[in-house]
Amino acid sequence: MGARPKLPPYGHFLGISVEDCENGPLFRMPFGISVTGRPHFLHGGALAGLLEIAAVGTLMAALQGEAGVSVKPVNVTVDFMRGGRERDTFAAATVLRLGTRIANVEALAWQEDRDKLIASARMTLMVRRPTRNEEG
């Protein structure tokens, strides 16, 4: 699998860590006051942040080895399915399509049971590859 994705400052702010798994990177966000929404529940914004970081990180891992490539989010749609409780939240993403300009990525989040999703996200990103002239 690809190299372990590098997290942005916002990823560290959320307390996210990442480990390599057979099917790609697995993202973990521990419960804490800075990711709390209403008392005893995970904040939807923090959860959306985790899903985005999983989507972007997994896409970057899929693009590893391509020099100078960068990605830019176009949009994200988050579905909230269950309230997140006071425990670790996990997220993993799948690159559904990686084109020359656009990537479509799906990210899923769960807590104690991977089959009981608490949220999902679909993300569309622009993939920017340096042209030969720019590489010059």
Place this chain on the structure above:
Amino acid sequence: MTQRSHFNSGLTFDPALAAKTVSSFGHNGAIGARYIAHGEDWVELALDYRAELVGDEETGVLASGPIIALMDMATSLATWVRRGRFEPQATLDLRIDYLRAAVPERTVIGHGECYRLTRRIAFVRGIAHDGDPEDPIAHVAGTFMMTDAA
């Protein structure tokens, strides 16, 4: 939920008080959103630029996560303003279009509007901008469900 009953001061919902209370705690407190203004069906909040909220270290551009959190909060407050009282609700879905990158160092303004309210569902939309509402950085659309509605 007892703390939140105080948001309903007298007969009407007080968005400034609610924003202040919500922002003093948890993730909203951590990102540091603050109340700016409100109308009959909208609420405006501000998010000051902070290095730890950055999504791309090379460019210094804010991550999209804090913008989602800001818009989730602004649109939530807008539903309560329109309804005239606080009611517990859960976000069903939220879509965000990233129109352009926020300019580093600039405060982001989140304008959330509740444009349709039924007994169980609130439909919301909004924009985020970094100084000029005519040149937004993001557009959002989402729905909330009233969790206590019969």
